[in-house]
Every structure is written in C-alpha cells, then in structure tokens.
Amino acid sequence: MTTLETRPADRERDPLVMSFWERDTSSDLVDHTVGGVLAERAVTHSAVTALIGTRHGDGAELRLTYAELYEEALKVATALRQLAEPGEFVALWAPNNVEWPIIQFGAALAGVVLVALNPVLRPGELDYALGHSGARVLIHADSSRDYDMAEVASSIAGDRSDLIVISLSERARWRADEVAADTLSNVPHDPLAPVMMQYTSGTTGKPKGVLLSHRSLVNVAKLTMEYVGIESGSVAVNPLPMFHTAACVVATLGPVWVGGTVVLIEQFAPAPVIETVRRESADLLFYVPAVLGAILESVRGHEGNAPHVTTMFGGAAPVPSAMIESAERVFGSAVLNVFGQTELSPVLSATRRTDSRRDQLTTVGHPLAQVDCKVIDPVTGDVLPIGEVGEICARGYLQFLEYWKDPDATARALDRDGFVRTGDLGSMDSRGYLTLAGRLKDLIIRGGENISPLEIESALLAVDSVLDATVIGLADARLGEVVAVVVRARGEAAADLREQLERHARAVLSPYKVPSRWFLAEELPLTPTGKIRKFRVVEGIRNDEFHELL
DSSP: OOOSOOOOOOOOOOOOSBSEEOOOOSSOOOOOOHHHHHHHHHHHTTTSEEEEEEOTTTOOEEEEEHHHHHHHHHHHHHHHTTTSOTTOEEEEEOOSOTHHHHHHHHHHHHTOEEEEEOTTOOHHHHHHHHHHHTOSEEEEOSEETTEEHHHHHHHHHHHOTTOEEEETTOHHHHSOSSOOHHHHHTOOOOTTSEEEEEEOOOSSSSOOEEEEEHHHHHHHHHHHHHHHTOOTTOEEEEOSOTTSHIIIIITTHHHHHTTOEEEEOSSOOHHHHHHHHHHTTOSEEEEOHHHHHHHHHHTTTOGGGOOOOSEEEEOSSOOOHHHHHHHHHHHOOEEEEEEEOGGGTTEEEEOOTTSOHHHHHHOOOEEOTTEEEEEEOTTTOOBOBTTOOEEEEEEETTSOSEETTOHHHHHHHBOTTSOEEEEEEEEEOTTSOEEEEEEGGGOEEETTEEEOHHHHHHHHHTSTTEEEEEEEEEEETTTEEEEEEEEEESSSOOTTHHHHHHHHHHHHSOGGGSOSEEEEOSOOOBOTTSOBOHHHHHHHHHTTOSEEEO
C-alpha cells in the first residue's frame, strides 16, 4: 500500500480548446478496501490518536488510537458476521456518535454493505429505505436531539419480522467481546465490491440508493488529501452528518489516509465547534456553506477571539466568495472549495492553496487525478468549446456502481461514453478549471433567455444585510417564467429591503436577470447537507409561507 505520499506535479499540457479534460495519471490509484486502510494504519500509526468522539447514551468522550480503533472495528465485524452474510445490507441509523465510524469500519471488515441513514428520517421514510435496500439488520441510536428513535425502530421491527433490530445501547449484540480468529483471516480483499449505500438527499422526488465500492471511497479519500495538500498527522474536526459521503468518506477516510485524527462533532452548533477547534489545535475543519455561515455569524463582532485553523475544506453547495474571504480573515485559514456529488464518491474537483486568487474565489477548482471530465450540451451530448456553459460530466474510478434496484435510472445517469451526468451546469477553462452555473433542472427560461439562479444568488449574497438567498423560476403566462428570490435578512429586515436589493441587483446584473418578485423568510428549507430544497421553496411561495416584499 502506498502511504502518505505527496502528489506529483501535473504534466504540462497544451491549453484546451474543447471542454474535455483527459485524466491526469501522475498520482496512482490503490486497490485497497476500506478495512484494509485501517488495518495498515493500525500497523504504521498504532499509537496515534485516530478518533475522538462522544459515546452513545452517556455522552462520554472516547479517544481511540489506530490500534484500538482497529480492534474495536474487528469486534464489530465479528458480531456482524453472526447477523448477516457477506454482501448483505446492514443499516445504521444514528447521529454522529463515536460508534458511527467504528461500525463503518467494522461493516467493511465483515464484508457487508453499510446503508447510511439520516437520523431525522420519519417512520415512513425509514420504512421505505429499509424496504428498498432489503437491509438484514438495523442498528439504531435511541434518540437524536428530541427525536425518539428507539420508539420508531421498535414500531418498524413489529412490521418487519425478517429484520434484526438492534439498539446501540445493546452493545453486546453489535460488538463481540473478543475478535474471532476467522474475522482476521477472512477480511474482504476485493476493492471492487460494494461497501456502502447512500441515499440521495432528495432535493427532488424519491431518494435513490447509490451503491459505492471500496475502491471508489478509498481513492477519493487518498487523491483528495493529496491534491489539496493535507499534511500527515493532521487533526481534522468534522461537524458534518456521517450518513453523507462528505463526512464518512472525505472527513473520515481522508484523515485516516494521512494518519491523522478525526474529531467527530455529535450535533452541530457553532460555539462547540469553535471550542473543539481551539481545544484540539485542529489543522483542518470540514464544512458545508450552511455550517460555515453559522460559524461566521457566531463570531461576528468577536473575530479576534477565533482560533486559527490551517485549512477549511468543503462544498456540497456553491460557496459565496464573500464567505470564503470572511473565513480566511477570521480564522486565518486557506478556505478550499470542493465539487462533486454522492454518485462520484463524492469529489470531482477542488481548489488548492497554490491556485490564483480568482480561481479560489470563483471556481470549484480542477478535476482530481485519474478522472476524465467534460462539459456537454445537455440536449445533443456534444462536448462544448471552452468557456461555454453546459452539463458537467465525469468518468473514472470514482463513479457509483448503480442505483440500487433501478437499472433505468442508472442508465439515464450515464451518457453514451459512460460518463456520469451530474445534472450541474458549469464551464471549463483552457486549464481544466471548472466554474459552476447552477443545476440543470434549476435553469430559469424567461422569455427565451436562459438564466442561472447561481449568478443572481451570488450577487445578492454580496450584500451585507442578506444572510441567505435562493432564486427560483415562477410560472408566468407571458414570459413562461419570471425570476423570484427568497432572502433571509441579517438581523431585523429594513423597511426598504426590497428597494436596497433591487438597486444593487440592477447595478450588477443584466435587466432580464433582476428578480421581479421578492420574498422574505425566517428560515429556508434545507437538506441535511445544507442544500436548499428549491421545490419546497416554490411550494412555500404557493402556500403563502413567505412574506412578499412589495
């Protein structure tokens, strides 16, 4: 296994004419399983602290070295082998307790597929996921915040006689006292085998089960850490939800790859995250824009007391340049932007410290090594010239295996050359750098003009009185669609807020892009990963849930 290597420089290339980046092969892929990475670190970094988190039930802090984490994971693997056969599905429904990554590694070592479930799922949603996945086992927390998960799990168990339901409190059922000899001798070695199923966050329609392999997860962790220059032994604070790939892949396997320490935040709140960064002298903080925005808001007016953190790394939704600059100023950080999706395990591109200022603030960086990337006309499928906006597509080791039980959706997600169609609009420059322009399905067509909501949102977020903004298209008999925006104000909204924002919009945007309808909201509907549910915003406008600014 290649360990803790630095990323070689990209080979020199001629400037691109068409928006097609052929994969850079200067960084090697590894054929390793998730469990194999931990096994290697247990040898090479046995005494290094691998994981810090709070225990389910009593909230006690647990600190595990790599040797201890590996032993705990093997005990989980021993127990899981008595409950499920290799290749079967084991669901984990829990918040960010320290048991989450232990079970993640234990499931990988047992050869079962971990189904990662959002702890806020309501009974019908949980029942759907369990039925759709065909999970053999459900391991659940007893509660998350004020949600009685134990009661919900108990009711589900009564309806599913074929499902083994185990509480995290029943430690003896999901963790063996000793490591069985056959666990050590039968650790899975096939990197192409499925290891995890993630459900899409559901910004539209029913969630799909995205099946991912050991190879894709391990190499995304490896190549992401190498590309952005995360140093060996880095201490990383993770406030992101573990049921999502950003947390359980980039923010867990990533630090493990570099022999670092994962500090897991059980429930996000700005003050505890800041204190944890300070207490652990963290080098790395993972974020999504909603998390970073909340942290910045909490230190507003007290910037001088913020702890230093070397690198902030995240994405999941477009990151406004003003937010990047604020975080750099307040925390003295290099704020790196990442782009991808669950179907890409989840990272396609990222910015780096060595990128130009413009690239750091306005792009989502360059594709990682070993990935082909292109921008196509979403109708014809043809590759576009550089600089033209189209659908971003990617192909390589990182792509998902399939949408579980949905071959038609799997086929629709791939183009004629086997690229994953991301559904994201963007452009590529002559160096291969990507700039986002919004979601394909979010595109507003006003009187025949194509309008990207992202451009308008970015313009409004530059206004100090705006805390958040989302732009959508509303049906219009004359123009087809008109531009509408829902904003959250910072503090009490001024009586002339619309006038202020409209004046700013007209100064920086073409007239046809200026919103014609303006709404004010106290909160915006978010997915658990911080993306705005735009279909719910449209429903909210229809149902008069937001105050219209006239």
